[in-house]
Amino acid sequence: MNSSDSPSPQRRFNTRLGLFLFLIYLVLYTGFVLINAFAADQMETIILAGLNLAIVYGFGLIVFALVLALIYGMLCRTEPIEDATTGEAATAQGDSK
């Protein structure tokens, strides 16, 4: 798989974007898990529209996952050569350079 050894700039951008968004979500998820594990009582605090932190944060994590996914889908750059044609695509890419 030569193509993965010399990724196109578009692919490199997509990979970085993915990792960046992943880190944002990781921080939020870790926050949720840690509050549950070490300060479970905080989860009862009413914070929004009569709902407690457990429900707001929990629903928030689900909705936010979709929001990040959509952002990723919109910002990702199209890679120049489609991967499905594998072998030939990799060679074609090599030739064009």
Place this chain on the structure above:
Amino acid sequence: MIYDPAPLAIFIFLGFVFGTVGLSFYLGRKAKSSEGYFAAHGQIPWAVNGVAFAGDYLSAASFLGICGMIAAYGYDGFLYSIGFLAGWIVALFVIAEPMKRLGKFTFADALDAKFNSRGIKGAAGISTLVVSVFYLIPQMVGAGSLIQPLLGLPHWVGVVMVGVVVIMIVVTAGMVSTTWVQFLKGSLLVIFSTVLVVMLLQKGLTTDTSSFETIGPLSEEDLKQNTILGREVIPATGGWLGTDGKNQEFIRLAPEGKDVRAGYDIYHIDDIPGSDQKLLRQAQAVTGSGASRLIDGAPNGRGPRERELQPIGHLSKLPGGRTSTGPLGPISFFTTIGDSEVILWGSTTITNSKGPKTTVYYQKPTPGKRVLRPGEHPKFAGIRGESFGDRLNFLSLMLALFCGTASLPHILIRYYTVKDGSAARKSTIVGIAAIGFFYVLTLYLGLGAMTSGALDLTDTNMSAPLLANSIRPWLFAVISAIAFTTVLGTVSGLILASSGAVAHDLLIGVMGMKLSGEAQVKVAKLAAVVVGGIAIVLGVLFKELNVGYLVGWAFSVAASANLPALVMLLFWKKTTKEGIIASVLVGMISSLGWILLSADTYKSVYGLNPENAIAPFSQPGIITIPLAFITLIVVSLYYGNRPDETANEVSA
């Protein structure tokens, strides 16, 4: 509880199942080559693949297990929903596109893309098999429990039915028909769960104070008399006296006419806060198990001198002393429950020197706000306790859920059914939308079931279908049929992943068999039949196990064995084939070993005292996932000193 199979229900059910299976046969009739069998020629449209992701992923554990857990204990089950969905973030941002780029048919293909090593194919093939088989058992068990109430057939019939239908789906057209089954099931599940939640909110909440009797308040003296309110007290003996012969928890009253063969009415003795008076709340007792079990001391049935378990799950108080709320909104549903009082059920086991044990289920009036916060379920109660080990156990579970999704072989192979990386990305986004929406619904379904007055005390897995039954009987048939197709969709994916691991990874990759495309498909089909047969046998053997329990195992093993190797292969250039093999094997063996030695397994599988368990807590992920990472790094660095060999491998 005794279920009455209704002809309409059976009709709707069979219609759904035959419709789904028939349609997928029709759509998948053309797949003959190995590309077609394993990967549907890479021609599934991304939107269809996205919904099929939902169909593949939302297993019996998600639908039946999570709803049942929420119905029994409140918010805790929702923690699984959150973890299961968060795992998709790993899949989308880290795994999806490289997976599509590197592999062809199986998970092992992707791991092995740079190395062409038999060892990697072998290790990854075995871990695929292990994870898939663990995942299969609870699906089969779930199918059996669904068939019982709906069609009135024994458990094993359900297991065999699923097994046979799924083997047919997989053998006829492999990935193509599997994809369509999953697509249909994913759509149906999301649509009808939404319908159910809308109807639930329309109906609103009501109180129920008449299903179970409350006697009192009574003084301590009243309780020592031979009769209470003119009814004869059955003297407590043996285990009924409570621990040390003190702390008696229950009082049994003889039925009208003092006919001892008609069983008894049983009551839990409750303290009234701020007074020394007592209250008697009706309980339910099950003695023994199987067909000969006694309910409140009488044979299970509806005839004279027979009794049956009463459905449970109700509110005892609504805010402002109302008895009914009318239609509620998606937010006021929660705030209303938060201000109500819910009846949860606890259980105590009474052991007598002779005769079988009796399990007594008793009412526990609980403030509504307690079921809207984590920590009520025995498995999660540790986060409110003192023990650090319990907290680690919780962290470990949430880590395994987070890392597990993106390492499940039957999910990963779906990436080979679309045409390129961009389609893989788009289909994951559709999958996240469908799955996330469904998981939001689980909290409504679970809490709705908790207050529906329709639950079966002894089988929480039936909560979602029984909630549907309490709203409309036809909806029960529809939801059960969907739950059944849910099992079909997931099991097809699992059997396909296993058959790929056997045929493509182990026989061709490791044993070096030379097979043409068509012969490869034949071998894979044979493997599908064998794995399906094994799944049927295990499903019958493990019928007592909780559906959610083994799914947790599968996630831990998948996260420990597969994820570290996959991530490091993508992001660390010095990764070697030895590192990958060692990481997969160490991750798999350590997590499996840990699970087999944990307190949960001691209790539920071996029937041993959980306190003797060797593993310090039950969930292995927090130890075994880092262990697999470290193994990979150490082994890779050790073998990485020989660059020539690796360079040759890459160009080969």
